[in-house]
Amino acid sequence: MTTVEKDRTTRTEAAAIMPFGGWESTPTGTASADDEVLFRFPAPDDPAPSTARLLTLALWAAGLGFSALGAGALAMADVLGGAAFWYVPTLAFFGLLSVVMAAASFLSIHRPVLPWLLLTCATGPLAVDILIAVLY
Known part of the structure; x- marks a missing residue:
């Protein structure tokens, strides 16, 4: 049995035009590595908040x-x-x-x-x- 992992750095074209940095980060498009996302649902590999x-x-x-x-x-x-x-x-x-x-x-x-x-x-x-x- 194998596990397929989805890469967190993918995003749709709609995320590029969303305000507040969009909902996800990506290495492609107009976003730079310094852009941070303010609002997003937690990903599975995010640390849990206290x-x-x-x-x-x-x-x-x-x-x-x-x-x-x-x-x-x-x-x-x-x-x-x-x-x-x-x-x-x-x-x-x-x-x-x-x-x-x-x-x-x-x-x-x-x-x-x-x-x-x-x-x-x-x-x-x-x-x-x-x-x-x-x-x-």
């Missing part, structure tokens, strides 16, 4: 999620009571912005500072969501 790092990221993201759940419950009560036309799209925009940044923090878990920066930035739109839901 348990403390992953747990802290997960707890922070869970805190964001539970806070969003509370804001969503307040928003639902406001919508059922009759809300302005701008209310739901505004809450949806800031909520989705927060979710995208939280998801990106997990895709950049192998970076030293980027996940923490993304989770900090994800807290801002969620705080705006909470303020809108509470003060409306």
